[in-house]
Amino acid sequence: MNRHLISAADLSREDALRVLDTADELARISDRPIKKLPTLRGRTVVNLFFEDSTRTRISFEAAAKRLSADVINFSAKGSSVAKGESLKDTALTLEAMGADAVVIRHNASGAPHRLAEWVHGSVINAGDGAHEHPTQALLDAFTIRRRFGRSSGSGAGQGGALDGLRVTIVGDILHSRVARSNVLLLHTLGAEVLLIAPPTLLPVAVDTWPCSIDYDLDAALPKSDVVMMLRVQQERMNAAYFPSVREYSRRYGLDSDRMAQLPERAIVMHPGPMNRGVEIAAGVADSPRSTVVEQVANGVSVRMAVLYLLLGGAEEGQ
Amino acid sequence: MAHAQPASEGPGAGGDVTAHPPSRDGKIVLERAEISRALTRIAHEIIERTRGAQQVILLGIPTRGVPLAARLAAGIQQVEGLPVPHGSLDITMYRDDLRLRPARALGRTQVPPDGIDGKIVVLVDDVLYSGRTVRAALDALNDLGRPRAVQLAVLVDRGHRELPIRPDYVGKNLPTAHHEIVRVLLTEVDGEDAVLLGAAGDATGMPR
Numbered sequence: 001m002n003r004h005l006i007s008a009a010d011l012s013r014e015d016a017l018r019v020l021d022t023a024d025e026l027a028r029i030s031d032r033p034i035k036k037l038p039t040l041r042g043r044t045v046v047n048l049f050f051e052d053s054t055r056t057r058i059s060f061e062a063a064a065k066r067l068s069a070d071v072i073n074f075s076a077k078g079s080s081v082a083k084g085e086s087l088k089d090t091a092l093t094l095e096a097m098g099a100d101a102v103v104i105r106h107n108a109s110g111a112p113h114r115l116a117e118w119v120h121g122s123v124i125n126a127g128d129g130a131h132e133h134p135t136q137a138l139l140d141a142f143t144i145r146r147r148f149g150r151s152s153g154s155g156a157g158q159g160g161a162l163d164g165l166r167v168t169i170v171g172d173i174l175h176s177r178v179a180r181s182n183v184l185l186l187h188t189l190g191a192e193v194l195l196i197a198p199p200t201l202l203p204v205a206v207d208t209w210p211c212s213i214d215y216d217l218d219a220a221l222p223k224s225d226v227v228m229m230l231r232v233q234q235e236r237m238n239a240a241y242f243p244s245v246r247e248y249s250r251r252y253g254l255d256s257d258r259m260a261q262l263p264e265r266a267i268v269m270h271p272g273p274m275n276r277g278v279e280i281a282a283g284v285a286d287s288p289r290s291t292v293v294e295q296v297a298n299g300v301s302v303r304m305a306v307l308y309l310l311l312g313g314a315e316e317g318q
Numbered sequence: 319m320a321h322a323q324p325a326s327e328g329p330g331a332g333g334d335v336t337a338h339p340p341s342r343d344g345k346i347v348l349e350r351a352e353i354s355r356a357l358t359r360i361a362h363e364i365i366e367r368t369r370g371a372q373q374v375i376l377l378g379i380p381t382r383g384v385p386l387a388a389r390l391a392a393g394i395q396q397v398e399g400l401p402v403p404h405g406s407l408d409i410t411m412y413r414d415d416l417r418l419r420p421a422r423a424l425g426r427t428q429v430p431p432d433g434i435d436g437k438i439v440v441l442v443d444d445v446l447y448s449g450r451t452v453r454a455a456l457d458a459l460n461d462l463g464r465p466r467a468v469q470l471a472v473l474v475d476r477g478h479r480e481l482p483i484r485p486d487y488v489g490k491n492l493p494t495a496h497h498e499i500v501r502v503l504l505t506e507v508d509g510e511d512a513v514l515l516g517a518a519g520d521a522t523g524m525p526r
Contacts, residue, residue: 001421018423021423021424022423022424025408025424025425025426025427026424028427029427032461032462033463034461034462036461037411037412037461038411038412038457039411039412039416067411308411308421309421310421311421312411312416312421313416313417313419313420313421313422314417314418314419314420
């Protein structure tokens with residue numbers, strides 16, 4: 001594995017399966033009375049969040065703490081960033097504090113990539129602009145693998161990939177870093193990915209992505225094993241991408257009638273936070289097919305696996 | 319990653335899940351029948367020392383401690399007629415040499431559903447060498463509960479302890495030099511039963 005995790009494209013199929021297998025074992029410790037491992041004792045993980053986040057930041061914090069790392073939380077609000085400090089100067093400050101890993105969320109695409117040039121520790125991308133969110137893709141893949149019974153089974157060893165599964169990602173692809181990371185990772189793991197969105201919410205050059213594209217949700221549902229609903233990111237929309245929220249919801253929202261068109265064992269995913277009643281109906285979000293809560297729980301195990309694999313061993317070249 | 323050794327021959331080795339078919343180079347020091355006799359004897363010793371093995375849980379350390387624990391459990395059951403809970407205890411996250419090598423794959427920890435509180439836990443491993451694996455196992459146990467006692471069973475004790483640790487049950491004491499490699503092959507993992515003693519620098523080579 002690379003020293004950093006910046007894009008889902010950094011992960012080979014072998015790397016990705018390694019993360020998922022490791023997460024399978026780590027998930028088991030959440031059932032124990034003592035949910036802590038001494039592995040990263042004495043190492044420092046900095047959570048550097050330039051953008052609001054609840055679940056990702058808490059999830060990384062919980063993951064680092066369960067591995068006994070020291071966690072420093074740094075949010076742009078109330079820090080010297082609010083006074084105009086540049087990313088580089090912030091990075092140098094962190095470097096001086098001896099951060100072994102920096103988990104960064106930033107509203108600018110490419111910020112983690114720049115940061116990786118300035119710090120010695122590992123950089124983990126926790127979402128950069130509309131670019132990527134690789135740990136979300138990993139936890140989604142982990143959730144799919146578990147629900148379809150392909151995780152590493154009774155004996156220790158390798159679980160399977162996602163070959164042959166059909167994953168449909170629906171909604172605001174344009175503003176979604178989750179979509180891009182998922183397309184890349186799910187393709188690496190052998191799934192067939194289909195994007196469904198209004199043409200206005202598809203990014204430029206989406207035709208170069210390793211997936212197919214369509215505009216008709218109803219036609220896609222009966223052929224889907226997994227439906228991943230994306231949040232309509234109203235905070236990033238400064239232009240009219242669709243006529244009205246209600247029309248979007250009618251054509252691209254997942255309600256109970258649409259859910260009924262899914263094959264029997266299909267699952268419904270959402271990276272959260274959900275706009276209930278817009279892209280997903282409340283009845284669907286709370287149905288047994290929905291994995292929304294599982295995704296959050298799995299996020300901790302997957303991020304533990306990433307931290308362990310990046311920080312747990314020797315540094316390369318030592 | 320640099321592939322780790324197939325059996326527990328190095329100090330602090332023995333936690334690797336990736337079971338690579340080891341080469342057959344080296345002198346055979348225990349054959350199939352001898353391994354079987356040693357395990358039968360250990361099973362009897364466990365019964366005797368724990369007064370009937372009523373409270374015993376056998377925990378194997380991956381990779382090769384796990385099938386050994388299962389075999390001992392079967393052996394005890396044959397004599398006493400009662401099933402003995404057995405499982406596995408992965409020690410990877412508790413090792414003291416994690417930062418000397420790239421991050422390794424994890425093994426499986428599987429503890430019987432009743433837990434280990436108040437029980438006599440017998441740790442089972444293939445080779446006892448530096449004692450560092452056992453130290454890590456004691457730390458790992460600590461996070462799982464509070465057993466009444468912890469004992470240690472090994473198929474081969476090759477000496478060269480680096481910590482104050484001693485086994486309670488030994489299949490064979492095998493005097494070795496530091497540079498020699500002890501390899502345990504088990505049918506469940508390697509397709510055959512044998513214990514081999516080889517010199518360093520043969521086909522598999524020491525990873526250090």
